[in-house]
Amino acid sequence: MFGPNLPLFPEQASTLAPRVDALLYFLLAVSAFFSLLISISIVVFAIKYRRRSDSERPPLILGSLGLEIFWTAVPLAITMVIFVWGAKLFFVSFYPPPNALEINVVAKQWMWKVQHPEGKSEIDELHIPAGQPVKLLLTSQDVIHDFFVPAFRVKKDVLPGRYTTLWFEASKPGTYHLFCAQYCGTQHSGMVGRIIVMEPPAYATWVGGGGTGGSTTAAGQKLFQTLGCATCHLPTDSGRGPSLVGLIGKTVALQNGRSITADENYLRESILEPRAKIVRGYQPIMPIFKGSVSEEGVLQIISYIKTLTPQAGAQGRK
Numbered sequence: 156m157f158g159p160n161l162p163l164f165p166e167q168a169s170t171l172a173p174r175v176d177a178l179l180y181f182l183l184a185v186s187a188f189f190s191l192l193i194s195i196s197i198v199v200f201a202i203k204y205r206r207r208s209d210s211e212r213p214p215l216i217l218g219s220l221g222l223e224i225f226w227t228a229v230p231l232a233i234t235m236v237i238f239v240w241g242a243k244l245f246f247v248s249f250y251p252p253p254n255a256l257e258i259n260v261v262a263k264q265w266m267w268k269v270q271h272p273e274g275k276s277e278i279d280e281l282h283i284p285a286g287q288p289v290k291l292l293l294t295s296q297d298v299i300h301d302f303f304v305p306a307f308r309v310k311k312d313v314l315p316g317r318y319t320t321l322w323f324e325a326s327k328p329g330t331y332h333l334f335c336a337q338y339c340g341t342q343h344s345g346m347v348g349r350i351i352v353m354e355p356p357a358y359a360t361w362v363g364g365g366g367t368g369g370s371t372t373a374a375g376q377k378l379f380q381t382l383g384c385a386t387c388h389l390p391t392d393s394g395r396g397p398s399l400v401g402l403i404g405k406t407v408a409l410q411n412g413r414s415i416t417a418d419e420n421y422l423r424e425s426i427l428e429p430r431a432k433i434v435r436g437y438q439p440i441m442p443i444f445k446g447s448v449s450e451e452g453v454l455q456i457i458s459y460i461k462t463l464t465p466q467a468g469a470q471g472r473k
Contacts, residue, residue, distance in 0.1 A: 168331055168352070169307035170324040171248060176308070178240055185233060248309070251322035255290035256283070259371065259454040262293070262300035262313045264339060265346040270451060272458065273362050274370045279348035281333065283325055284358035290322040292419060296450050301337035304350055310336055318419045325352040375459030378452055382444065396441060397434045400463045408435040422457050 204213075258281070259270040269277040283289045293302055293313045300313040302321060311321040325331075333348035353361060369377075379385060387396035397407075402417045410433040415421055424431050426448065429441035448456075 168325060168327045168329065169309070170326050172306070172308045172326075174244055174247070178237075178244060181240070182237065185237075248322075251290040251320065252288045255288035255322055257290045257292060258283075259451070259458070260291050260293045260302065260313070261296055261450045261454070262302070262335070262339075263296040264298065265335075265342040267302075267333065267346070267348050268451065270371055270454060271362055272371050274374065275362055279333075280351060281348065282351045282353060282358060282361055284355045285325050285328050285352050286355065288322055288324045290320060292454065293319045293321060294423075294450055294454075298339050299337050300335050300339050300346070303334045303336035304331060305334070306331040307350075312337065318423060325350070328352045328354055371455050371458045372462055373459075375455035375457070378448075378456055379459055382448070384456075387441070395437070397437060399460050401465050402463070403461050407432075409433060410435050419457055422460060423453055426453055426456060 257272060260281075261268040261270075267279050267281070269281050271277075271282075291302065291311075293311060294317065295313045295315040297315060299315065301310060302313050303310040304323070307323045307325065309321055309323050311319055313319060329352055331350040331352065333350050335343060335346035337343075339346065388399050389396075390398055390400050402422075405417050406414050407417050407421070408414050415432065421432070427445040428443060430439045430443070433439050
């Protein structure tokens with residue numbers, strides 16, 4: 156995997172990488188400065204204030220309020236700078252931009268399976284355009300994995316039974332390492348791949364060629380109809396199940412008195428284990444699809460449900 160296009164020590168290849176590196180260099184500089192200051196002080200004080208005779212007695216020092224305030228305030232100020240800087244960077248890396256290209260990734264011992272919204276699929280490779288934010292919706296089919304791209308300074312746990320998200324924006328076309336950073340079994344070291352960053356026109360040509368028979372949304376709509384979901388989930392709440400139009404981001408009231416925001420994890424659980432959270436006003440009559448729908452299929456259905464906006468709700472049965 157370490158070829159001429161895959162450097163062992165990757166450069167800054169994403170818009171987030173310089174900001175992460177800047178914080179790291181600041182932490183290293185602060186650590187080096189105080190380590191050097193303390194080391195030199197120990198040597199200087201050990202020599203200057205060494206005991207020169209057995210009868211020597213040092214003078215009584217009662218302390219200094221100003222000195223106490225100084226060496227309390229300075230570390231506090233430095234740690235607050237680190238905290239605010241790190242928190243700001245965390246929030247930037249946690250929330251993807253609204254215009255991000257969403258791609259589904261399913262981890263499995265020992266491979267990465269990728270679904271592009273246009274319908275293209277890959278294994279152990281991820282083609283993306285340069286200069287555009289990319290949001291990955293990640294889940295695992297078996298055990299805990301970890302999606303790690305050193306060149307982009309991003310790493311995210313990939314968990315079975317739920318979704319996690321990761322976003323980045325590649326700034327330089329090229330090929331970069333993809334690793335699993337969580338031990339996931341005997342062939343963990345072989346769970347590697349490549350992120351292939353392309354110029355936008357080249358990516359458009361690549362993703363539009365060699366189609367697999369339709370987009371992820373179209374595949375989800377077909378599966379939605381095949382499983383009989385449209386029988387109950389009508390565009391209005393007059394069906395045997397709640398309407399799915401405009402559901403993403405909506406607050407859903409449950410029978411137990413609680414409420415929950417309808418995100419991807421809620422939709423996944425509602426598809427595979429629909430009786431885990433019953434919507435208020437409806438009976439638990441939906442069949443359980445756990446074991447009969449693959450992770451890729453669930454992601455396709457969710458992609459379709461995301462298109463069911465109030466504007467698009469009247470275009471067909473939901």
